[in-house]
Amino acid sequence: MPDSALGVLVLAAGKGTRMKTVLPKVLLPILDKPMLGYLLKAVLEIVPSGVAVLVGHQGEHVRDYLRAFPSVKVLWQKEQLGTGHAVQVSREWWSRFGQLLVLNGDLPFLSPDALKSFVEEHRSAGVDCSLLSFVTDRPDGYGRVLRGPEGVSIVEHKDASPQQRLIQEVNAGCYVFTTEALLRVIGRLENHNAQGEYYLPDVVGLMNAEGLKVHASIAGEDELLGVNTQAELAEMTRRMRDALVQSWMAKGVRVLDPSAVWVGPDAKLAPDVCLMPGVQVWGESVVGKDSTVGPYCILRNAVLGQGVNLTAYVIVEDSQLRDGAKAGPFAYIREGSLLDEGAFAGKFVELKKTHVGRGSKVPHLSYMGDAVLGEDANIGAGSVTCNYDGKNKFPTKIGDRCFVGSDTMMVAPVTLGDDSATAAGSTITADVPEGALAVGRARQRNIEGWVRAKKRQR
Ligand code: UD1
Ligand code: CA
Numbered sequence: 083m084p085d086s087a088l089g090v091l092v093l094a095a096g097k098g099t100r101m102k103t104v105l106p107k108v109l110l111p112i113l114d115k116p117m118l119g120y121l122l123k124a125v126l127e128i129v130p131s132g133v134a135v136l137v138g139h140q141g142e143h144v145r146d147y148l149r150a151f152p153s154v155k156v157l158w159q160k161e162q163l164g165t166g167h168a169v170q171v172s173r174e175w176w177s178r179f180g181q182l183l184v185l186n187g188d189l190p191f192l193s194p195d196a197l198k199s200f201v202e203e204h205r206s207a208g209v210d211c212s213l214l215s216f217v218t219d220r221p222d223g224y225g226r227v228l229r230g231p232e233g234v235s236i237v238e239h240k241d242a243s244p245q246q247r248l249i250q251e252v253n254a255g256c257y258v259f260t261t262e263a264l265l266r267v268i269g270r271l272e273n274h275n276a277q278g279e280y281y282l283p284d285v286v287g288l289m290n291a292e293g294l295k296v297h298a299s300i301a302g303e304d305e306l307l308g309v310n311t312q313a314e315l316a317e318m319t320r321r322m323r324d325a326l327v328q329s330w331m332a333k334g335v336r337v338l339d340p341s342a343v344w345v346g347p348d349a350k351l352a353p354d355v356c357l358m359p360g361v362q363v364w365g366e367s368v369v370g371k372d373s374t375v376g377p378y379c380i381l382r383n384a385v386l387g388q389g390v391n392l393t394a395y396v397i398v399e400d401s402q403l404r405d406g407a408k409a410g411p412f413a414y415i416r417e418g419s420l421l422d423e424g425a426f427a428g429k430f431v432e433l434k435k436t437h438v439g440r441g442s443k444v445p446h447l448s449y450m451g452d453a454v455l456g457e458d459a460n461i462g463a464g465s466v467t468c469n470y471d472g473k474n475k476f477p478t479k480i481g482d483r484c485f486v487g488s489d490t491m492m493v494a495p496v497t498l499g500d501d502s503a504t505a506a507g508s509t510i511t512a513d514v515p516e517g518a519l520a521v522g523r524a525r526q527r528n529i530e531g532w533v534r535a536k537k538r539q540r
Contacts, residue, residue: 088201089179089261090129093168093282094118094187095138095159100223100310106140107309108187109147112319113326114346114364117309118144120190120322122151127194128201132179135187136172138162164279165255166271173268179261181205184282186255188309190318196305201258203299210263210294211286214254216303223310224252225283227298233290234298236283240276253283254306263294322347349381358394376410384415387423401433422457436467439482452494453478462488462506469494481516 098107108118118135125133134155137144145156157172169176169184176182183201185192204212213234215227225236226249236253237246267288271280289296309315326347327340334353337343342359345351349363352371360378363369367381369390375381376394384398387405392398396410400417403409407421411429418435421427425438428445436450439457444450446463452475453467465486467478478492481500486492491509498504499516508522 086205087178087180088129088132088183089176089181090125090133090183090185091157091169091172091176092118092121092125092133092135092185092187093165093255094144095136095141095162095168096165096187097139097162098188098310101312101315104140106144109140109143110309110315112190112309112315112322113344115348116147117190118147118187119150120347121185121187121192122154124192124194124197125185126151126153128198129183134172134175136168138168164273164277165282166268166280166284169264169282169285170268170271170280173265177261177265182259182261182264184257184259186308189255189306190309190322191305191307192256193305196301197256200256200299200301204258204297207297208295209297210260211289211296212258213283213286213296213298214256214301214306215251215298216254216301216306217250218252218303218307219250221247221250221252224308225281227251227253229298234296235287235290236281238275238277238281238283251300254301255308256306257282257285259285263289263292266294267292352388370405379410450478452476453480455480456482456484456500458482459484459486461486462490464489465492466490467492467494 094108109116134157136157138159159168225238228235330351335351336356339359343357344362346364349367351369354372355369356374358377361375362380365383367384369386370388373386373390379392379396381398383400385402389406390403391408393410396413398415401415401419403421404423406424409427413427414432416434419433420437422440424441426443430447432449434451436453438455442455442459444461448465451469476494478494479497483501485503487504487506489507490504493511498514501517502514503519505521514520
């Protein structure tokens with residue numbers, strides 16, 4: 083390995099005790115993505131290979147999440163005896179690199195640019211250890227950076243004297259080491275401290291004592307805030323939301339109330355999209371140009387074409403709406419559905435794995451499941467595909483230009499041919515030929531004078 087080869091070790095084995103959750107801290111989501119995902123994305127942008135994540139507490143879950151990052155190596159710290167211990171147990175992996183970047187797993191705001199210039203600064207300064215610090219008026223919980231005549235060292239909050247606690251420059255949990263220098267001191271950490279842990283920041287003091295060169299550079303607080311409590315997680319989530327919504331607005335998205343809209347980090351919005359208050363856009367959703375997402379709509383992995391209009395209270399999950407399609411208010415478009423160009427799903431309509439063909443309409447109070455509707459069909463109010471017999475699901479096919487009368491029950495599997503119609507209130511149990519009217523209801527009879535006769539009896 084050349085001396086310049088850079089390895090990255092992300093520490094993600096800790097409990098995150100202060101979070102008080104079962105899920106390990108690094109998997110807690112900011113918006114709809116685990117905290118660790120943000121850091122890894124930034125890291126992989128500047129270092130595509132040579133990245134490892136150290137897992138331990140609930141490590142199986144973290145490992146499972148890391149399957150989404152196939153180039154990332156998973157290392158284990160079976161017992162979590164501190165951040166220094168974490169670096170000790172992974173020595174065999176990192177000793178192959180010339181330089182090692184060590185990152186706490188809870189740094190979701192760290193940008194690729196900041197990481198890059200930090201590593202470059204370390205290299206050009208020719209030091210053995212660089213660490214990032216920031217100045218904050220809420221330093222509680224962080225390790226304080228002591229700058230004395232013997233150089234830089236760090237004292238953890240719990241070990242700090244009242245005087246030291248007044249220091250506002252804190253350790254960010256982001257370090258670059260020259261591997262050779264790190265190997266010289268890493269075995270010498272001790273755990274005689276308030277937490278009985280092996281602290282990685284103690285390496286800094288040890289290096290100073292060895293006459294190795296340490297450099298602490300101060301960076302902006304915004305990118306370096308850690309996440310240690312639920313309150314901080316909520317605060318980070320809000321900041322991330324603000325940043326994302328602002329960046330979409332800068333690209334031409336219209337947002338009526340930026341404080342009332344939620345957009346996840348993997349969603350994509352085109353210019354001239356309009357987001358009304360209460361909208362949530364999650365997952366890999368895509369919203370095309372000139373589309374309006376009305377109040378309180380929730381999109382999750384929804385793909386909307388151009389000029390789509392969701393009036394209000396529409397939920398779209400794992401489904402697609404093509405150009406000019408319309409939905410809502412109060413529609414639920416579930417997994418695997420497709421509204422083709424100009425199609426419409428209206429009030430209190432649920433679609434599941436259903437393709438609504440071009441220009442077809444399901445305007446009110448209907449359930450369509452496992453159905454394929456052709457073009458320009460119209461589904462009367464209250465119609466239902468009876469697709470489930472309690473055990474299996476069956477398909478319904480509704481042809482082009484079909485006119486399904488109100489309150490038609492289509493007992494699947496069943497096919498309605500092109501240009502066919504059903505009488506209102508029909509229960510359709512057999513296929514309907516092309517162009518036919520299906521009447522599947524009891525014939526009405528009127529009993530003349532019945533009401534008057536009844537009244538007379540009383
Ligand atoms: C750490 C630093 C502190 C710094 C702060 C910045 C230490 C001792 N202190 O404190 O100086 O100001 O980060 O946020 O390092 N982890 C492991 N194995 C362990 C323990 C922790 O992998 O045995 C991981 C955690 O999952 C986490 C990271 O290391 O991602 C930091 O641990 P955390 O408990 O958050 O450290 P802090 O107490 O915040
Ligand atoms: Ca922390």
